[in-house]
Every structure is written in C-alpha cells, then in structure tokens.
Amino acid sequence: MPxxxxxxxxxxxxxxxxxxxxxxxxxxxxxxxxxxxxxQGQDLLYLTTVGAKSGQRRTNPVARFDDxxxxxxxxxxxxxxxxxxxxxxxxVAHPDQVQAEVSGKTSRVTVDQxxxxxxxxxxxxxxxxxxxxxxxxxxxxxxxxxLRLTPVN
Numbered sequence: 766m767p768x769x770x771x772x773x774x775x776x777x778x779x780x781x782x783x784x785x786x787x788x789x790x791x792x793x794x795x796x797x798x799x800x801x802x803x804x805q806g807q808d809l810l811y812l813t814t815v816g817a818k819s820g821q822r823r824t825n826p827v828a829r830f831d832d833x834x835x836x837x838x839x840x841x842x843x844x845x846x847x848x849x850x851x852x853x854x855x856x857v858a859h860p861d862q863v864q865a866e867v868s869g870k871t872s873r874v875t876v877d878q879x880x881x882x883x884x885x886x887x888x889x890x891x892x893x894x895x896x897x898x899x900x901x902x903x904x905x906x907x908x909x910x911x912l913r914l915t916p917v918n
Contacts, residue, residue, distance in 0.1 A: 768878045770849075770857045774907030777847035793826065802868065804828075807895055810837060810914075811866040814855035825852045828898075829867065829914075830891050836874070836915035837865065838887045845904030853910055865914050872916035879911045887911050 793804075802809045810829040813822055829837040841853035856863055856876055865874045879887050888911055892899040901909060 768857050768860050768876055768910075768912070770854070771908050771910050773849060774847040774905045777905030777907065778843075778845045780843060780846045780848060783851075790825065802826075810839070811871075812839065812852055812914075813864040813866070813871075814852050815859040815862040816851075817854045817858035823852065823855060824866075825850070827852070828895065829865075830887070830894055832887070832913050832915075834915075836913055837867070838879075838891065839912050839914060840888075840891055840898060841910040841912065842898060842901045845901035847905055847907060849907070849910065856912070863914070865916070872918075874914040874916055877913045877915070879913055884911045887913070 802811075804826065807828040808830075809826045811824050812827045813824045815821070816823055827839045829839055832838050841849050843850040860876050863874050863876050864871055866872075891911070
C-alpha cells in the first residue's frame with residue numbers, strides 16, 4: 766500500500782527539541798558507523814529522505830529488520846512519542862525520493878506502508894527481535910507505522 770499519513774496520538778513520550786537532534790544526529794551517526802552500524806543490539810540503516818517542508822535531504826539512522834525478500838522493515842516509532850518522527854512525514858510527502866544505506870551501499874527504495882495481516886507479521890518479527898518495540902505501544906495511543914523498504918535496482 767502507498768504511504769498515507771496515520772493520525773498522531775494524544776499521549777506518549779516527549780521528543781527532544783529539534784535543535785538538539787540536529788546537533789546530536791551527526792555525532793550519533795559517526796558513533797554508529799564505528800560500531801558497525803549497530804546501536805543497542807539493533808542493526809541500523811541510514812534512511813535519506815527529502816524534507817516535507819524544507820525540501821532538504823535528511824539522513825537518519827533507523828533500526829532495520831530483514832523482510833525476508835531482500836528489503837527491510839522499519840518502524841516509525843520515535844520511541845513511543847505521540848508524534849511521528851520527522852522522517853515519516855518526509856516519506857509521506859516525497860515517497861519517491863527515499864534512499865537507504867546498508868553496509869555502505871546506498872539504494873533508492875520503494876516504500877510500502879504495511880497494513881492488516883502483513884503489518885501484524887512484520888510487527889511480530891520486530892518485537893521478537895527487539896522486545897523494547899513492544900513497550901512503545903504502551904507509551905502512546907497512536908498506531909506505529911510499519912514500512913517495508915525495497916531496494917530498486
């Protein structure tokens with residue numbers, strides 16, 4: 766299914782201010798790369814999107830889960846905040862301008878928002894691999910978007 770913005774929640778963890786994220790993100794990405802693209806036991810990919818408002822390219826490290834078909838599943842969890850992460854808004858605005866870097870290789874990707882049984886299967890895989898994701902649904906009342914990224918050759 767194409768990406769359609771899901772509603773935000775009414776409760777959840779607080780997100781750090783945007784200025785802090787802009788300062789910390791480049792530092793964190795250097796640390797993650799030195800650790801072999803891992804963070805807290807999670808495999809990462811570097812998701813590059815085009816800003817919904819600014820039009821500027823943005824790159825964020827995101828936990829990745831193998832989809833079993835050569836692509837990856839990512840979750841727009843933002844740690845259980847009431848709002849979606851910025852990269853999700855960017856994907857909704859510009860779904861045809863998304864790239865993912867895995868193991869030093871960057872690919873343009875198609876993005877599918879999973880629903881129904883496909884979402885439930887992917888969610889079960891995510892929670893089995895990283896149980897902390899299961900706690901995010903207890904912190905917020907929004908539906909956490911689950912997206913499949915498929916590399917385009």
